[in-house]
Amino acid sequence: MSSSKNLTSSEKLMIAAIDLIAERGYNGVTTQEIATAAGLSEKTLFRHFGSKRNLLESAFDRFHYTEGLTKLFAEKIVWDLREDLLLISRTYHEMMNRNRKMILISIKDDAHLPGFRERTQKHPRQLMVLFTDYFKEMGKKGKMIQANPEAQATAFMVMNFGAFLNDLDGTSNFSGVSLEAFIEESVEVFARGLTP
Amino acid sequence: MSSSKNLTSSEKLMIAAIDLIAERGYNGVTTQEIATAAGLSEKTLFRHFGSKRNLLESAFDRFHYTEGLTKLFAEKIVWDLREDLLLISRTYHEMMNRNRKMILISIKDDAHLPGFRERTQKHPRQLMVLFTDYFKEMGKKGKMIQANPEAQATAFMVMNFGAFLNDLDGTSNFSGVSLEAFIEESVEVFARGLTP
DNA sequence: TATAAATGTCAGTCAGTACTGACAATCACT
DNA sequence: AGTGATTGTCAGTACTGACTGACATTTATA
Numbered sequence: 001m002s003s004s005k006n007l008t009s010s011e012k013l014m015i016a017a018i019d020l021i022a023e024r025g026y027n028g029v030t031t032q033e034i035a036t037a038a039g040l041s042e043k044t045l046f047r048h049f050g051s052k053r054n055l056l057e058s059a060f061d062r063f064h065y066t067e068g069l070t071k072l073f074a075e076k077i078v079w080d081l082r083e084d085l086l087l088i089s090r091t092y093h094e095m096m097n098r099n100r101k102m103i104l105i106s107i108k109d110d111a112h113l114p115g116f117r118e119r120t121q122k123h124p125r126q127l128m129v130l131f132t133d134y135f136k137e138m139g140k141k142g143k144m145i146q147a148n149p150e151a152q153a154t155a156f157m158v159m160n161f162g163a164f165l166n167d168l169d170g171t172s173n174f175s176g177v178s179l180e181a182f183i184e185e186s187v188e189v190f191a192r193g194l195t196p
Numbered sequence: 197m198s199s200s201k202n203l204t205s206s207e208k209l210m211i212a213a214i215d216l217i218a219e220r221g222y223n224g225v226t227t228q229e230i231a232t233a234a235g236l237s238e239k240t241l242f243r244h245f246g247s248k249r250n251l252l253e254s255a256f257d258r259f260h261y262t263e264g265l266t267k268l269f270a271e272k273i274v275w276d277l278r279e280d281l282l283l284i285s286r287t288y289h290e291m292m293n294r295n296r297k298m299i300l301i302s303i304k305d306d307a308h309l310p311g312f313r314e315r316t317q318k319h320p321r322q323l324m325v326l327f328t329d330y331f332k333e334m335g336k337k338g339k340m341i342q343a344n345p346e347a348q349a350t351a352f353m354v355m356n357f358g359a360f361l362n363d364l365d366g367t368s369n370f371s372g373v374s375l376e377a378f379i380e381e382s383v384e385v386f387a388r389g390l391t392p
Numbered sequence: 393t394a395t396a397a398a399t400g401t402c403a404g405t406c407a408g409t410a411c412t413g414a415c416a417a418t419c420a421c422t
Numbered sequence: 423a424g425t426g427a428t429t430g431t432c433a434g435t436a437c438t439g440a441c442t443g444a445c446a447t448t449t450a451t452a
Contacts, residue, residue, distance in 0.1 A: 009428080024307040027223035030409060041430050046411060108304045111220040128371060145388075151381035154373045155355060159382075162358025163351075175324060177350045185347035186355075192341075193389030205398080226439060237400050242441060 010048050012038040014059035021056060022101035026109040031055075056105075060116065065098045069123060073130055081143060082191040088131060089160055089183045095123060096164045128157050144194050156190055206244050208234040210255035217252060218297035222305040227251075252301075256312065261294045265319060269326055277339060278387040284327060285356055285379045291319060292360045324353050340390050352386055 007015070016037035020029040031052050035042040049055040073091065077084050096103065099120060106116040135149035163182055177185075203211070212233035216225040227248050231238040245251040269287065273280050292299065295316060302312040328349040334340035359378055373381075 025221055025223065025304065027221065028305075028308055031411080032409080042411090043431080044429055047429080050411090052410065108221065109224075112224055132371075147384070148373075148377065148381050150371055151373045151377050152385065154371045154378055155359075155382040155385060157371075158358035158362050158378070159351060159355035160358070161362065162354035162356070165361065166354050166357065175328075175346055175350045175353075177344075177347045181344065181347050182350055182354070185344050186351040188343070189348065189351060189389035190385060191389070193385035193387070227441085228439080238441090239401080240399055243399080246441090248440065 009038075009040055009044060010058075011062075012040060013045055013048060013055060014062055017055050017059050018063060018101050018105070021109070022104040026056065026105070026112050056113070060102060060105075060119070064102045064119065065095075066123065069095070069127055070130065073127070077134065079138070079141065079143065081138065081195060082187060084134070085156070085187040085190055086183070088127075088134075088156075089187055092124075092127060092157075092160050093164060093179065093183070095127075096161075099123075124157070124161070128153060131157065142196065145196055152194065159186060205234075205236055205240060206254075207258075208236060209241055209244060209251060210258055213251050213255050214259060214297050214301070217305070218300040222252065222301070222308050252309070256298060256301075256315070260298045260315065261291070262319065265291070265323055265326065269323070273330065275334070275337065275339065277334065277391060278383060280330070281352070281383045281386055282379070284323075284330075284352075285383055288320075288323060288353075288356050289360060289375065289379070291323075292357075295319075320353070320357070324349060327353065338392065341392055348390065355382060 013034065016034050017029075020034055020037060031045055032042050034052075034055070035045045038045075045055065049058060069091070073088075076087055102116075103120045106113070106120040110117050132150055132153040135144060135153050138144040139146040139149060163179065163186075167179055209230065212230045213225075216230055216233060227241055228238050230248075230251070231241045234241075241251065245254060265287070269284075272283055298312075299316045302309070302316040306313050328346055331340060331345035331349050335342040335345060359375065359382075363375055
């Protein structure tokens, strides 16, 4: 009784589409199934969206969060490595989890859905740039080992990307470690490993 | 002229299937396309394998490498953190790259191909266990910070998992950093971050 | 060259699926 | 109650894709 209140038919359809396609892939789900999951008829689906593809694209536009990272990021940095890494890590996971299903779709159906991958990667990329600059700046301030800031930033980012994917299904794939425990421990390792 | 020599028809079909399905997903590729890519007729495909699904399963059995990690791993450890992390990282990437396409398939078509995911994750999981034990042992020897060995091992593994996925398509997603540069820098960070 | 095994051709079956049109039922609002 | 918009039903179209059978052709090998 909680899921279908206050939603328009279009929204119900878009949400059902995202849920199912994220799980089974674009070609693994029929318009019939989507409509049924939304509690509506297939006809209604086509009346609203005209085509399956347009349904997904509309859903993507509507539910892919794209808030700017730049300000939030820049404003909260305190130039303490440990604290800043924690912030960045948490910001990253929050952002990724919001777009969890879109990201799954873009990974699974990359080949069929031109443009999707690009859009889900825009923000992680942006974060990567900000983050690399941050490392360079920390190096200049003498608060960080100066080695290869791009590689260091990449290591931190792919680590969090891996952690995110690992948790995606809910079925933690490698270990029983919680996201929070992972974040704390990994930040600790990087903070120690990068402090002069 | 290099690709189709010395291969049986079955092998050509299995390889074509793996290539195409890894790229476009199980439902995104037709048996016709697979046969054509193998330079054979669709009829031959069905004569050899009976069904599309069986083709993929046969391909998986034939080309999913499953060599034991245990011995190689245990024999080469020298109980020097930096050196051992390098070994583990390189072993991991070698293993993952060998099974690259199977892993992609298992990620993309998880929902349609029961059992595949499990099989591609068996070895990473095994490595994770060995690796966690290694950390515990290093802790006892006083060669490593004793904190949360599971979380530390997880951090290192998901980092490499993320790096692997990031490179999977060949289109390096986040940065221009090479795998080798990443490995060296990340090992350096972890070695410093985990040494007392 | 003869013979068997592997492959190709081609026409076709059958089920699934995106998508449509005509009409009926329901809902919202006054 | 009445009216317009939204949704449902249902039959149907057009196409695709896995899979088959009959027969011809090629290839390998003795």
